[in-house]
Amino acid sequence: MFMQAMEQFLQSSFLLIFLSIVSVFLSQAPYLCLSFAGILLILFAVRSLSDGEKRGGLFCAAEAVAAAMFFLLSGTCPAYLILYEVRVFRWSVAQIFLPASVYGIVQMLRGQPLPQVLCGMIFLAAVSLLLSIVEKMIMGYIFARAQITYAVKTAAVNEMYERKLNQELILKSYLAEKNARLEERENISRNIHNSVGHSITAAIMTLDAADMLFDTMPEKAREKMNAANERIHASLESIRHAVRLLDHEGGMVGISDFFSALNTVTEHFAMDTTVKIRTDFPDADSSLSIPHEHSEFLTGAVQEILANGVRHGGADIFTISVAADSRHIRLSVLDNGRGSFSPQNAKEKIENGFGLKKLLSYAERCGGFASFENGNGFRSTITLPLPEEDQE
Known part of the structure; x- marks a missing residue:
């Protein structure tokens, strides 16, 4: 008006x-x-x-x-x-x-x-x-x-709201899937514990029988002792394996430990090649932690990106930076390579390349995103959300 x-x-x-x-x-x-x-x-x-x-x-x-x-x-x-x-x-x-x-x-x-x-x-x-x-x-x-102005503003607001809603739905889906996996692991752990308990019980009974036969039938007692020993070792290995899987996949990793893992990966890669790797990590916040699967994925992503940079782009200088807060963590890798990656063939490269496709798929599944650009060198950026419940 x-x-x-x-x-x-x-x-x-x-x-x-x-x-x-x-x-x-x-x-x-x-x-x-x-x-x-x-x-x-x-x-x-x-x-x-x-x-x-x-x-x-x-x-x-x-x-x-x-x-x-x-x-x-x-x-x-x-x-x-x-x-x-x-x-x-x-x-x-x-x-x-x-x-x-x-x-x-x-x-x-x-x-x-x-x-x-x-x-x-x-x-x-x-x-x-x-x-x-x-x-x-x-x-x-x-x-x-x-x-027209009102329609454009309304469309922009609706698009922003829809994008935010989609991101929240993706994050909720990720949390639901994670909780389902944790519940499934708990059931598996319980079943393993029960089966191991039965094995240990059987081993104890076998040892008791061996003790009774030791004076009259030593050879038979030795066989029962060997059988009990094998059961105990197998049970112990089952417990260790189950605990390793459950602790690693369901736990959290401190941000300082994550940086240490990244430093280990980069140092090993630099020792095996002739490349130079610069790292830019912020001062670690002792209260900040990320899911173990995020840590494993990002360290693996760094290895994949470094290998691709050397193999496809001929890069020999890399810069790795990480930014993190209570809601997101972003990994960025820049190299001086001269690859053939471009906006025109980006979709084809990602679809045909198992490594980049795997990185993009994991990021999107978690409610984050990954981008790859080839300008003054090749830049890979991966942003992952950190669920609020993981920071409590």
């Missing part, structure tokens, strides 16, 4: 300025015409800033008096067009014919010839109609522009 009011004010101002210029040259009282033009300009400005439906009769009367003084002092036919901008009537058709009607009445009272009066009335009506058409077009353009 404000833009429409401003457009109307500018249109009224332009018409008033044009009529004032004409009056300066044709009027016998140009200074008085300019004075009333200034008054009209102020009234038009006030009208543009106020609600048109709430303007009182005194305000309309002031506009009408100022306009009447303006065209009477001007003494020119075009000056009557100012009545079109006074907006005395709410009906647009009556407003179009107002300048011509007032002109005809005034000129007939002055005794002007009828043909001259009719020509002036036709001229004023035609110009008023043209002004009305131009005004309708301007208002239509303003309305259409406002609608």
